[in-house]
Amino acid sequence: MPIDIRIPRxxxxxxxxxxxxxxxxxxxxxxxxxxxxxxxxxxxxxxIESVDAGTLYIAxxxxxxxxxxxxxxxxxxxxxxGEAPPSAGTSTxxxxxxxxxxxxxxxxxxxxxxxxxxxxxxxxxLTAGGPVTRITADDVVARAMQQRGGTTVAAGAVVAERSGDxxxxxxxxxxxxxxxxxxxxxxxxxxTGRGGRVRxxxxxxxxxxxxxxxxxxxxxxxxxxxxxxxxxxxxxPRRRSIAANLRRSRDLSIPVTLTTTADATHFVxxxxxxxxxxxxxxxxxxxxxxxxxxxxxxxxxxxxxxxSPEHDALIAVGEDAIDIGIAVDTANGLVVPxxxxxxxxxxxxxxxxxRALIDCARSGRLTADEMQGGVLTITNLxxxxxxxxxxxxxxxxxxxxxxGAIRREAVVLAxxxxxxxxxxxxxxxxxxxAVDGAPAAAFLRDVAAxxxxxxxxxxxx
Numbered sequence: 280m281p282i283d284i285r286i287p288r289x290x291x292x293x294x295x296x297x298x299x300x301x302x303x304x305x306x307x308x309x310x311x312x313x314x315x316x317x318x319x320x321x322x323x324x325x326x327i328e329s330v331d332a333g334t335l336y337i338a339x340x341x342x343x344x345x346x347x348x349x350x351x352x353x354x355x356x357x358x359x360x361g362e363a364p365p366s367a368g369t370s371t372x373x374x375x376x377x378x379x380x381x382x383x384x385x386x387x388x389x390x391x392x393x394x395x396x397x398x399x400x401x402x403x404x405l406t407a408g409g410p411v412t413r414i415t416a417d418d419v420v421a422r423a424m425q426q427r428g429g430t431t432v433a434a435g436a437v438v439a440e441r442s443g444d445x446x447x448x449x450x451x452x453x454x455x456x457x458x459x460x461x462x463x464x465x466x467x468x469x470x471t472g473r474g475g476r477v478r479x480x481x482x483x484x485x486x487x488x489x490x491x492x493x494x495x496x497x498x499x500x501x502x503x504x505x506x507x508x509x510x511x512x513x514x515x516p517r518r519r520s521i522a523a524n525l526r527r528s529r530d531l532s533i534p535v536t537l538t539t540t541a542d543a544t545h546f547v548x549x550x551x552x553x554x555x556x557x558x559x560x561x562x563x564x565x566x567x568x569x570x571x572x573x574x575x576x577x578x579x580x581x582x583x584x585x586x587s588p589e590h591d592a593l594i595a596v597g598e599d600a601i602d603i604g605i606a607v608d609t610a611n612g613l614v615v616p617x618x619x620x621x622x623x624x625x626x627x628x629x630x631x632x633x634r635a636l637i638d639c640a641r642s643g644r645l646t647a648d649e650m651q652g653g654v655l656t657i658t659n660l661x662x663x664x665x666x667x668x669x670x671x672x673x674x675x676x677x678x679x680x681x682x683g684a685i686r687r688e689a690v691v692l693a694x695x696x697x698x699x700x701x702x703x704x705x706x707x708x709x710x711x712x713a714v715d716g717a718p719a720a721a722f723l724r725d726v727a728a729x730x731x732x733x734x735x736x737x738x739x740x
Contacts, residue, residue, distance in 0.1 A: 281356040281365055282331050288350045289320035289647055296320035298354075300344040305337040309357055316354065319517070324643045333357030336364045395419045450477035461486040480590045483530045521612050528674040531590050532710040536669045537720055541727035543685050543703040549733050562630035565659045567737075568682055569603040570629050571729040572655060573621035574736045576601055578725065581718040582709075583654055586675035593677075593713055596654045598622065604653035604673055605633060607640040614640045615673055617653040626737050661685060667704040677713040680726065681706035703730065 286296060299317035303309060314326040315335070337355040342348045356364055395401075400422045450458070450465045454477050458465040463482050470477035528534075546567060553561045576583050577598060584593040596602075601622035604615040616636035621629055639645045656673040659682040666683040673679055683704035690700040705727060709719040729736050 281336070281358050281362060282333060284315065284329075284335075284354045284356060286318065286348050286350050286352045286354065287327065289318070289325060293320045293350060295347055295349045298342045298344060298346050298348050299324065301337065302326065303335050305335055305355070307335045309333055309335050319643070320647075325646050329357070331357050333359055334362075338364075399423070450482075451479065454479045454482050458482045478591070480531070486530060517611050524674065525671055528672050531586075531674060532672050532677075533712045534669075534672055534708050535711045535716065535719070536706055536708045537716075537723050538667050538704060538706045539723055539727050540702050540704050542690075542731040543701040544731075546703070546730045546733050547685060547701045549737075560627055560630050560634070562626055563633065563659075564661065564682065564685075565605055565657055566626065566630045566633050567733060568657050568659070568680070568726075568730070569605060569618055569621055569633070570624070570626050571733060571736055572657065572680060572726055573601045573603055575722065575725045575729055576655065577622055579718065579722045581714050582678055582722050584677060584713065585654060586677065586710075586713065588675070590675070600652070600654070602652045602654055604650075604656035604676070605636070606656060606658035607637050609641050609643070611643065614645060614650060615653065615656055616640055616645055616649050617651065619652075655680060657682065661703070667706050670706060670708045672708055672710055678707060678709040678719065678722075680723075681708070705730075 286298070289296065297319040299319055301316045302314045303316075309315065309329050310332050311329060313329050315329050316327055318325055318327050334357065335355060336358050338353055341354050342352065358364060400419050450468075450470070454465060457463075457479050461482065463485050465477050465482055468477050468481050468485055470481055546564070550562060550564065550567060553559060580595070583596045583601070585596060586592075587594055599620060602617050602619050603621045604617045606613055606615050616639070618624075618629055618632055618636070624632075636645070636649060639649070653673065653676055656670075656676060656679045658670050658679060660668060661682055661684040664684050666686070668681055668683070670679040670681040683706065685701050685703045687699055688702045689697050690702070691697055705723060707719060707723045707726075
């Protein structure tokens with residue numbers, strides 16, 4: 280039987296992607312693991328590998344390069360020797376994302392997907408009843424009751440039918456307070472806590488979803504005919520992903536920004552030494568800061584943590600996993616590739632890895648794996664003359680370090696001498712829900728001290 284080739288879901292929030300193009304031709308023999316096509320989803324462009332073997336047959340109605348396609352869309356088939364392709368419009372129901380095009384699951388939030396799993400509901404069998412064709416908890420509950428003949432449906436005691444009335448969910452005091460602040464009706468939410476209890480994260484997720492819906496309506500207005508109003512520019516899938524990540528960070532964190540200045544004289548001199556060596560790799564200031572920050576993090580376990588996927592626990596990061604993200608501006612938006620095991624890597628190897636990742640980012644070839652796992656992100660706006668700013672935390676990390684422009688200034692020393700000195704402003708934004716101000720301030724102080732004497736940590740002198 281022919282095996283369907285369909286658009287996969289590259290991330291939990293991905294509902295569509297951009298089909299970049301085929302890497303094979305119709306009639307080619309395909310082995311397991313062979314790259315079939317390129318797909319851009321959210322922030323990453325990936326080569327999609329085959330999970331089966333056979334002869335490639337590209338469907339006549341397959342999307343053209345550059346087309347925006349929904350998750351589950353049919354691209355083609357893998358055929359056995361001598362096997363004929365299916366007739367147009369049919370589906371074999373096998374292979375990756377085997378759901379037929381008419382049964383592609385509409386968008387649904389994480390809590391709704393979790394509820395569907397608990398109740399045994401297939402999302403691709405639902406017709407969305409919520410705004411912007413998004414599946415709601417009520418859609419899932421109604422389908423579950425239909426599957427069970429209208430009998431009581433229990434999902435961790437979230438939903439129950441008693442005398443025709445829906446049982447009122449339970450919410451924590453904190454969830455009630457946050458719901459009142461954000462204007463969210465918590466009684467309409469599906470709780471993810473024990474026994475169906477509505478938690479703060481459920482309320483904030485609902486608020487974030489409502490904000491995203493409003494943003495889509497504001498930035499991509501349409502006429503009654505469904506066409507964009509003149510002058511409006513719809514957000515690209517990548518821009519929507521960036522916006523959603525920023526809103527998630529804002530809604531799930533309590534950001535506080537600390538600033539300080541540091542003596543960057545030796546910091547600048549160290550880079551100048553590398554520049555004087557002709558033909559060698561010259562580390563960027565961001566590379567130097569990443570190496571220093573990673574080594575300082577080893578002394579600050581309160582900052583060596585990441586939020587759990589549910590945002591209800593902090594996960595400690597070991598000494599062998601001090602991975603640092605570096606913010607990179609590209610033509611298609613900001614991306615954050617991640618440097619691995621920076622605390623144990625040499626400065627030159629970090630600089631080499633950084634250069635390779637930046638090249639991939641700007642050519643649109645970063646993979647999703649290359650943008651995950653960081654414990655701290657560093658963003659540098661010094662090249663634009665910016666001295667201090669408020670960086671946005673890269674969730675699920677709990678902190679981000681901003682670097683400003685390096686200025687040559689006159690500094691008064693303790694003995695009243697006035698000397699010229701290179702100075703840099705550092706801005707640390709941290710999530711106060713994850714770490715208190717004192718540990719964050721101590722970390723920033725030690726980073727400033729490391730910049731003032733970089734050779735101590737980088738060269739052991």
